[in-house]
Amino acid sequence: MNNKFVVIDLETTGNSPKKGDKIIQFAAVVIENGKIVDRFSSLINPKMKIPIFIEELTGINDEMVINAPYFEELAGKIQTLLEDAYFVAHNVLFDLSFLQEELLYANQDGFYGSVIDTVEMARFLFPTIDSYKLNDLANLLGFSHNRPHQADSDAEVTAELLLYFLNRMESIPLTTCKQLSELSGGLKSDIQLLFEDLLEVKSLKMEKWPNHLEKVNGLIIYKSNFINEKNSNTEVNEYLFPKSDLDKNLQLKQSIQQYQKREGQFLMMNEIFDAFTHHNHLVLEAGTGIGKTLGYxxxxxxxxxxxxxxxxxxxxxxxxQSQLLEKDIPLLNKILPFKVSIALLKGKSHYISLSKFEKSLQDLEDNYDSCLTKMQILIWLLETETGDVDELNLSSGGQIFWNRVRHGQETRRGKDLWKERDFYLRAKQRVGEADLIITNHSLLLTDLTQSHQTLPEIDYLILDEGHHFHQVATKFLGSQLDYFGIRLLLNQFGLREQKQLLYKMEILLRSKKGTIDFKNIFLILSDLFFEMDEFFKAVRIYVKKVSKLEPTYKISQRLNRQNQDFKHLLHSAERFSFKMKELIDSIEFIPSLIACSLSEKDYLLIEEFNHLEQEITRVRENIKRIFINATEQDVAWIDIDFRSYQNATTIYLQPVSISQPLQELFFDNKKSVIITSATLSVENQFSYILNELGMKESTRTITVPSPFDYRNKVKVFVPVDLPDIRSVSNEEYVVAITEQIISIAEETKGRILLLFTAQDMLRKTFTLMKESGLLEDYALIAQGITSGSRSRLTRNFQKFDKAILFGTSSFWEGIDIPGEDLSCLIMVRLPFTPPDDPFMQAKCDEARRLGGNAFIEVSLPDAVLKFKQGFGRLIRTEQDKGVFIIFDRRIVTEKYGKSFFNSIPEVDVIQRKNEEILKEIRYWLP
Structure with a gap:
């Protein structure tokens, strides 16, 4: 690529040139003929004070720029530098808008040439990486970037990235380049010009496919051998696992112990092998540090x-699942004296349908997200062996596009040209050949509730993270309706003027000389849109009338069928259901009228139509189950956010207890099921989880305790100078805990994980800490406020020397922050589910109906298990050391408090004033 590129980076006083923000540093790197030929950088006097946060971010202060040139003095040189060049930057619109404003202000012509955004290039050239930030890309590709947020260093790294990206583009096969070139016209920067130049060069060359690629139906895809090697001539009998005597297999024991000696792990192995051998179910709680994964x-x-x-x-x-495949399975195969084959299978929607994607490339697209996502997938298909969407880093718009090309309920007639290369079918083929099959609770339970099975019948199972199994089962044995999902479904059918699927079916039928009254169908669909809106309006009216809370935020309201207002809602649901049936009846025979001479595109259209018809039928069944056919064993409720319109309305129905269906549908049909997790018992008793899962009281249970020395690794503090959470308002409680968190943070230098039970309290605490101005040196990272997934927030937390991580719900478990990155865990309140939670209400009502104590049998054990999960975040390795602070004084003032402490490893519990706690922390932590 012989073009001239000028890579620009700016440091500025803020984000908006229109509001008076100015450039404080300019840097440019010039690339010609594929090499860096020139560099220029300069500090710039902005004629204004540099804000403190910009000084902290960039290291540039007022003193450094006081004798620097003004922008006007450099404007002519910059203008000359950019002549006949591509303007390149990482997030180019930011740098270009700033520079353009300054150039025009300095009476220069401005820049009106071609621009290249290296963020866009990174997104489609590296579709699977987690982050497209400049520093993260530099680290990934091994480029030195010692001074992030300084323009000369950022421009240099961006230039290196550009050269790397251009070389990568040259390695893309010609066919894929042509497709990318067509799509790149929909991008925000002028990447299409680069593809046009590249195609000129590539078209003159005879293209040869690398061994790992093949061309099929106009797509270049990764070619791999999906047939697993057979483990031929393996004499497995000599490797039988010992049932009780660990020394029966000294070779195995020594092989494992070269990694780490864990006697509890051997106990776990023996228990599982024994349960499999004797066809018994087993519930096994494995403490942190056991090596649970290898243990099963x-x-x-x-x-x-x-x-x-x-x-x-x-x-x-x-x-x-990723940890199993990338870390634990390779380790397993190193240890074993024979080869074991592994297969991973997820639900169909995780896998791309190549036929649907091929068809989507023929559609004209003006949508930015669709164009970019298609480009990502084209590159991904050169690399992926799985076709699993979890590998991709898609935007929210990209996720919407994925729904169009994912695997569904295909009912293909005739020859499917993609069948032999279908990722989902290949995954199923691997399952048929594997010794161990990895899947997820959702797919496992989907098979229980659907007539068509995805997974093979297997009698021996291990359910890791088993404390979630009954929650997932409850969801899958229930029903759900949400406004946004139903509207999206009906929009895919579309009214005639929208020219969506129903319109396309009308055109197809007309081309096959078929006759059907589409005018009437469109009228029915229009009526259905009306009845849907009326129904969800009625839902909102019902909640406003019945709820005792002010309708200004999120509310969960249980459906009361005896309430007079429910009757109005029921009538609206019946009208909605009837109109939906009318639509189903009017369209179900359409595919059968299109019987002959179908192209591949026609088949795909009919498949999509059949799939949407099935989805509408499912929605109608959910309406009937929730409002018309519900039983006393079910609980239904409405989640609604009054700050939004109907979009934020969801209606749920779940069985109060799933014990009997789980026992009958699952456990009774399996020879041996192992349930394992770090949190299954309450005060060393398993009765709660056994009852939730529908397992017999006679089921064998065992706890393998953690090998960690918690008494010498953890100090537990309960402040005595905080108010009782029940005696003050939420606002007063937030003020009190914020003061303590700030003082603790200053003592621990951050390294704190704050666990909340509600997003509202998290947000208020975060805001108050931010506004206090006392923690300006600290990175405050908050779930639901700071953008990013849980894993991304956790990684960001670990990057900063001084950081505080705020989390709710999912942060109580599953995150792993070993070492000094996390030294202090603060639990803001005990994790009791709110008493007005509809599902918890129903569980407690059921316990009372059966003559039990709802608090002791339901609320308390549920909270204790969550407490154990939260406690488990602190100590992750033998070397870890930390403090656990519980703000909720009920744990020491109420009798039930001992249930929490009796359910975790033995630790010292110290009640002190905050000042004394700070002294203890100073002494205790390194």
Missing amino acids: LLPAAYFSKATGNKVMISTYTTQL
Whole structure:
């Protein structure tokens, strides 16, 4: 690529040139003929004071720029530098808008040439990486970037990135380049010009495919051998796993202990192998540091090889699945004296449908997100072996596009040209050949509730993160309606003037000489839109009338069928259901009228139509179940946010108890199921989780305690000078805890994880701490406020020397921050589910109806398990040391408080005033 590129980076006093913000540093790197040929940088006097936060970010202060040139003095040189060049920057619109404003102000012509955004280039050239920030890209590609947020260093790294990206573009196959070139016209920067130049060069060359790529139906895709090697001639009997005597297999024991000696891990292995061998179910709580994953993988592998039975491992999170595949399985195969084959299978919607994607490339797209996502997928198809969307880093708009090209309920007639290369079918093929199969709770439970099974019948299962299994089962045995989802579904059908799927079916039918009254169908669909809006209006009116809370924020309101207002809502639901049935009846025969001479595109259209019809039928069934056919064993409620319109309205129905269906549908049909997690018992008793799961009281249960010395690794403090959370308002409580958090943060130098039970209190605490101005040197990272996923927020927390991480719900478990990055855990309040939570209300009502104590049998054990999960965030390795501070004094003032402490490892609990706690922390922490 022989073009001239000028890579620009600016440091500025703020984000808006229109509001008077100015440039304080300019840097440019010039690239010609694929090499860096020149550099220029200068500080600039902005004629204004540099804000403190900009000084902290860039290291540039007023003293440094006082003798620097004004922008007007450099404007002519900058203008000359940019002549006949591409303007390149990382997030180019920011730098260009600033520079343009300054150039025009300095009476220069401004820049009106071609621009290249390296963020856009990174997004489609590296579609699977987590972050497109300049520093993260530099680290990923091994470029030195010692002074982030200084223009000369940022421009240099951006230039290196550009050269890397240009070389990467040259390696893309010609066919893919042509497709990318067509799509790149929809991008925000002029990347299409680069592709046009590249195509001129590539078209003159004879293209040869690398061995790992193949061209099919106009797409270049990764070619890999999906047939697993057979483990031929493996004499597995000599490797039978010991049932009780660990020394029966000294070779195995020594092999494992070269990694880390954990006697509890061997106990866990023996228990699992014994349960599989004798066809027993087992509930096994494995404390932190046991090495739980290897503790179940080894006996599963030995059992599978010894008996020829497949073993299925189900997890709750994709994060654990990734850990299994990338870390634990390779370690397993290093240890084992034989090879074990592994397969991962997720639900269909995780996998791309190549036929749908191929069709989407033929559609004209003006939408930016669709164009960019198509480009990401084209590059991804050169690399992916799985076709699993979890590999991709998609924007929210990209997720919407993915829904169009993901695998669905395909009912293809005739020859499917993509069948042999279908990622989902290949994943199922690997499952058929594997010894161990990894899946997730959702897919496992989907198979229980649907007539068509995705997973093979397997009698031996391990449910990791097993404390979530009953929650996932409750969801899958229930029903849900949400306004946004139903409107999106109906919009995909579309009225005639919208020219969506129903219109396309009308055109197709007309081309096949078919006749049907589409005018009437469009009228029915229009009426259905009206009835949908009326129904969700009625839902909002019902909540306003019944709820005792002010309708100014999120409310969860249980449906009361005896309430007079419910009857009006029921009538509206019946009208909505009837109109939906009318639509279903009017469209169900359309595909059968289009019977012959169908192209591949026609088949895909009919498949999409059939899929949407099934989805509408499912919605109608949910309406009937929630409002018309609900039983006393079900609880239904409405979640609504009055700050938004109907979009934020969702209606749920779930069975109060799933014990009986889980027992009958699942446990009774399996020979051996192992439930494992770090949090299954309450005060060393398993009765709560056994009852929730529908497992018999006679089921074997065991706790393998953590090997960590908690008494010498953790100090637990309960401040005595905080108010009782029940005696003051939320606002007063937030003020009190904020003062203590600030003083603790100054003592620990950050490194704090704050666990909240409600987003509202988190937000108020975060805001108050931010406004106090006392923690300006600290990075405050908050779930629901700071953008990013849980894993991204956690990584950002670990990057800063002084950081505080605010989390709710999902942060109580699953995050792993070992070492000194996390030295202090603060639990703001005990994690009791609010008493007005509709599902918890129903659980408590059911316990009372059966003559039990709702608090002791339901509310308390539920809170204790969450408490254990939160406590488990602090100590992750043998070397970790930290303090655990509980602000909620009920843990020491109420009798039930001992249930929390009796459920975690033995630790010293110290009640002190805050000043004394700070002294203890100073002495205790390194």
